[in-house]
Every structure is written in C-alpha cells, then in structure tokens.
Amino acid sequence: MPRFFFSAALATALLAIGCTAGTNPDYDTRVATERDFLDCQNQSYVSTGTMTDPGGASERQQQIIDECMRHKGYTIND
Numbered sequence: 001m002p003r004f005f006f007s008a009a010l011a012t013a014l015l016a017i018g019c020t021a022g023t024n025p026d027y028d029t030r031v032a033t034e035r036d037f038l039d040c041q042n043q044s045y046v047s048t049g050t051m052t053d054p055g056g057a058s059e060r061q062q063q064i065i066d067e068c069m070r071h072k073g074y075t076i077n078d
Contacts, residue, residue: 044064044068
C-alpha cells in the first residue's frame with residue numbers, strides 16, 4: 001500500500017512538472033524565435049539553390065536570413 005501512494009505522488013509531481021514546462025513565457029519566446037529563424041533559413045536555402053559559387057551562396061543566404069528576420073520584427077546585430 002505505501003508503494004501505491006509513493007507511485008501516485010511521484011506520478012502527480014511529474015505530471016505537474018510536465019504540464020508547466022510549455023507555459024513558461026521564456027520557453028514560448030525561444031521556440032517562436034527558433035521557428036522564425038528556421039523559416040528564414042529555409043527561405044535562404046531555396047533562394048540560393050541554383051547558385052554555383054559556394055562563397056557567394058553563403059553570403060547571400062546570410063543576407064536573406066537577416067532581411068527575413070528584420071521583416072519578422074527582430075533586430076539584427078551586425
């Protein structure tokens with residue numbers, strides 16, 4: 001019987017911790033920022049897919065990512 005109560009208490013604690021992890025504003029902001037960056041990165045890869053110069057493609061990809069992130073409202077530190 002004590003094992004049951006210990007297991008129930010442990011399960012309740014883990015459930016409470018798991019349910020609050022996604023509601024943290026810092027977590028939500030970090031996830032949104034990462035999602036926006038990955039979206040911009042994907043756009044840069046698509047836009048430079050036919051470029052044959054790897055150095056030029058890399059520079060252009062960074063420009064596209066910066067422009068895209070500015071468009072989404074982020075400040076870019078150069």
